[in-house]
Amino acid sequence: MPLIRVLNRLRGFVSRKHGLESLGAQSHRFQHTATHSSSCNYQLLPDCLELNYGGLVMHFDYVWLRDHCRSASCYNSKTNQRNLDTASIDLTIRPSKSRVDEHNLFLTWPDGHVTRYNLAWLAQNSYEGQMRSAIQPRILWNAHIYSSAKVPAANWDKFMSCDEELKNFLNNFLLYGIAFVEGVPPTLEATETVTQRVSLIRETIYGRMWNFTSDFSRGDTAYTKLALDRHTDTSYFQEPCGIQVFHCLRHEGTGGRTLLVDGFHAADTVLQQTPENFQLLSHVPIKHDYVENLSDHRNHMIGIGPVLNVYPWNNEVYMIRYNNYDRSVINTVPHDVVRRWYVAHRKLTAELRRADNELWVKLKPGKVLFVDNWRVLHGRESFTGLRQLCGCYLTRDDVLNTARSLGLQA
């Protein structure tokens, strides 16, 4: 069976090539009438309304149009919630009258209800408009790109008191997937305070704030002095933690540097050089798990999903789940797909391991690192001596919420 069919069956995945486009391909079969106004023109085709506005040709399904009526009876603009019961719309509905003025399209529905759509709103919210708009602005980096960008760290005092400092910090975080705050008092409490300026803390099986040394207090290699290869954390959660915060409170010894690698940069190289590998990594479901059997800590967490998570409508990677330590048995695909998946995994691993992609930093007391755990992989060098690391995970929705509230695109 060709891979794409195996994958479609596995995930109910509708690829752009095999599904969505062919669904839309029938729109021009019937005769239609065209209507013009100075700034736009539109046509009521049998199965959609075609709108040409600002140089963009858009197609709107009639049920979609009825469903997106923003009149007071259909939509509560105080709460920004829909009032209209979508299930009450006749699925064969067509407007009985239509007209445009300079800024609006007006449709009258068979029951007499009139909907006014702002044309700019339609352009912004159309499928075609979304396809054209820029994806989340981000700068894919290797060590050289990141270092030459000389991205400034935020300063603790300013960070806590000035929204502009927080905004710059979040802007850098969104662009690069990592950001630093300096001058933070080297305590767990101050680390908690600095993270709460950004988001809510995500409590997990490791606690709310954690503070650990190499005492093997938990059944995981993180709690040793061993080196850790690049990875993302909590790959064994159905929704891996969005952000990880690290603050090294003390280290009396050698080694222990932190490794950071931009997973999206590596994924992009795989896509450019070997799209078939990208396709496998973004569609083959892979299981990760965390099994802990200590007397105080018994846990079994399982997360299943592809290594590269992409939005199906534009193929944009939004999350990488990569942890070779915690990857579990592969039993979700047949052996021929397994063979090709290992090839793809090797290609991605080679990219992630390129020396020029490795950014090494030594975390020092006072310097707090925020890592986008959906994008940037972290690791560490082995070390000697007492090393104490504290931090926490953050809920991604709340970090993005803060960014949006400051006017950033997130």
Ligand SMILES: C[N+](C)(C)CCCC[C@H](N)C(=O)O
């Ligand atoms: C120590 N700290 C709580 C930060 C994380 C421990 C998680 C380690 C696990 N192997 C993973 O990669 O998810």
Ligand SMILES: O=C(O)CCC(=O)C(=O)O
């Ligand atoms: O010790 C470190 O620097 C990081 C260990 C690690 O990967 C983690 O805690 O998630």
Ligand SMILES: [Fe+2]
């Ligand atoms: Fe980790």
